[in-house]
Amino acid sequence: xxxxxxxxVGGALCALAEAVVLVTRLTPAHVxxxxxxLGAVAGAFGLYEPLVxxxxxxxxxxxxxxxxxxxxxxxxxxxxxxxxxxxSGGLRATGAGLKAAVVFALAASLVANxxx
Numbered sequence: 001x002x003x004x005x006x007x008x009v010g011g012a013l014c015a016l017a018e019a020v021v022l023v024t025r026l027t028p029a030h031v032x033x034x035x036x037x038l039g040a041v042a043g044a045f046g047l048y049e050p051l052v053x054x055x056x057x058x059x060x061x062x063x064x065x066x067x068x069x070x071x072x073x074x075x076x077x078x079x080x081x082x083x084x085x086x087x088s089g090g091l092r093a094t095g096a097g098l099k100a101a102v103v104f105a106l107a108a109s110l111v112a113n114x115x116x
Contacts, residue, residue: 006058039064043071
């Protein structure tokens, strides 16, 4: 059942983002930033946590999940380290995902367009 929830919630978030791109004059970049900010705001107010508990990766993998992870990391490190944690916590919480994205993008660019 958890796979079904992950698929449904992740698909709904992606479909919502696509609908926003198609209905409005916003560019995909604007919609991406908007979804990260919405995830961060929802995480700060405790609204995104129940969705993460329900859908797991279906809620944490899409862009709102990235914003949620930034806020959660910052809030955890503020409690642990004080105000310095507000700056380091988000990077700590999302660092592995950022590194993986950079490595994947580099590998994909080498495969897709090899320089000879």
